[in-house]
Amino acid sequence: MMNGTQYSGESSSSTSRNSQQDIEDDGMIALVLSEEYAKSDGAVGRRLTNLAPVPHVPRINSFIPNMSDASMDHQRLLQRLNIYGLCEVKVSGDGNCQFRALSDQLFRSSEHHKYVRKEIGKQIKDHRSLYECYVPMKYKRYYKKMAKCGEWGDHVTLQAAADKFAAKICLLTSFRDTCFIEIMPLYQAPKRELWLSFWSEVHYNSLYEIRDAPIQHKPRRKHWLF
Numbered sequence: 001m002m003n004g005t006q007y008s009g010e011s012s013s014s015t016s017r018n019s020q021q022d023i024e025d026d027g028m029i030a031l032v033l034s035e036e037y038a039k040s041d042g043a044v045g046r047r048l049t050n051l052a053p054v055p056h057v058p059r060i061n062s063f064i065p066n067m068s069d070a071s072m073d074h075q076r077l078l079q080r081l082n083i084y085g086l087c088e089v090k091v092s093g094d095g096n097c098q099f100r101a102l103s104d105q106l107f108r109s110s111e112h113h114k115y116v117r118k119e120i121g122k123q124i125k126d127h128r129s130l131y132e133c134y135v136p137m138k139y140k141r142y143y144k145k146m147a148k149c150g151e152w153g154d155h156v157t158l159q160a161a162a163d164k165f166a167a168k169i170c171l172l173t174s175f176r177d178t179c180f181i182e183i184m185p186l187y188q189a190p191k192r193e194l195w196l197s198f199w200s201e202v203h204y205n206s207l208y209e210i211r212d213a214p215i216q217h218k219p220r221r222k223h224w225l226f
Helices: 002-040 043-047 067-083 097-107 110-126 128-134 139-146 155-164
Strands: 086-089 167-173 180-183 192-199 203-209
Touching (some): 067 086, 067 192, 110 139, 110 155, 155 180
Antiparallel strands (some): 086 203, 192 203
16 A cells, blocks of 8 residues: 555656646747747737727626527627638637637747746736735635636736736627727736637637738637537
């Protein structure tokens, strides 16, 4: 029994070290990619200069729409994309879509989502005074929950992402009365723009001009993805 217990502990420790190394490797790769692609920022924003953004209010996820409402919202979003000559790079609907979409905008790859989540989590944990008023639960419970892979991001994590990455985050939404939401860093000037589509409180994708969109592989579908 002691040998079995010791082996299990070593295996768990090894898995943890490997996972941490993967995140650190992601961070190194992400930094290089970020510098390489920063010069391409702004193309989507120029297409939407006539849109008046709605001020952003950080909040946690509160509801998920039913299939009928989600379908109507999806059609509305597609129409807006067509109007403005934009397309989505679709990311997996695996609970990490917000972090995947941010990763794609930052590094032209959704696969650095664990690194993005880790950095946002550190921002939330280390700057409690900035976000606590928007979190209707024990704050420690909230940031620990958000650190878990597969936990849905919300508007608080978007604000934390804007602050962490010094980015203006712009959402083209599917909502009837809210086409465009702009999230600004709280205490610094933005150094770049990140553009996401936001569908019906359930899914984020990464936005590009049609001519600039990278070739993409089809992500695994979930029941609320069309």
